[in-house]
Amino acid sequence: MAKKLPKDTKATPEIGELAMIEGILEGSPDAVGVAVIRLDCGCRKMAAVDQAGDPASKIIMYRDHAESICDQCKADNGDFFRIIKQFISWNTPEPDAYTKAMIIKKVLGQDE
Numbered sequence: 001m002a003k004k005l006p007k008d009t010k011a012t013p014e015i016g017e018l019a020m021i022e023g024i025l026e027g028s029p030d031a032v033g034v035a036v037i038r039l040d041c042g043c044r045k046m047a048a049v050d051q052a053g054d055p056a057s058k059i060i061m062y063r064d065h066a067e068s069i070c071d072q073c074k075a076d077n078g079d080f081f082r083i084i085k086q087f088i089s090w091n092t093p094e095p096d097a098y099t100k101a102m103i104i105k106k107v108l109g110q111d112e
C-alpha cells in the first residue's frame with residue numbers, strides 16, 4: 001500500500017531545528033521561510049524558500065547530536081517515501097496567507 005503524505009503542515013520546530021533554521025535564514029537573504037522535512041530515521045532535510053516558492057539555499061541534511069547523517073540517508077539521500085513530517089518555518093514578518101498557501105503547495109506539494 002502506498003504511504004500517504006503527511007497532511008499536517010503546521011508544526012513547531014524543535015530546539016535543534018530552530019538553530020539550523022536561524023543559520024539557514026541568516027545565509028539566505030531572500031528567504032521567507034525554511035522547509036523542514038523530518039525523515040523516519042531521525043535525520044532532517046532543510047532548505048530556504050523565497051517569495052516565489054523557489055529554493056533560496058542549498059538543501060541541507062543533518063542529524064541532531066551526530067556528526068553526519070545516517071547510513072540510510074547517505075544511500076538514498078533522504079528518500080521521499082521516508083518523510084514523516086514536513087512543514088515550513090516562516091521568517092518574520094510572515095508572508096500573507098495566500099502566498100503561504102502557494103509556497104506550501106509548490107514546495108511541499110500539498111494543500112494546507
Ligand SMILES: [Zn+2]
Binds near residue numbers: 070
Ligand atoms: Zn537518516
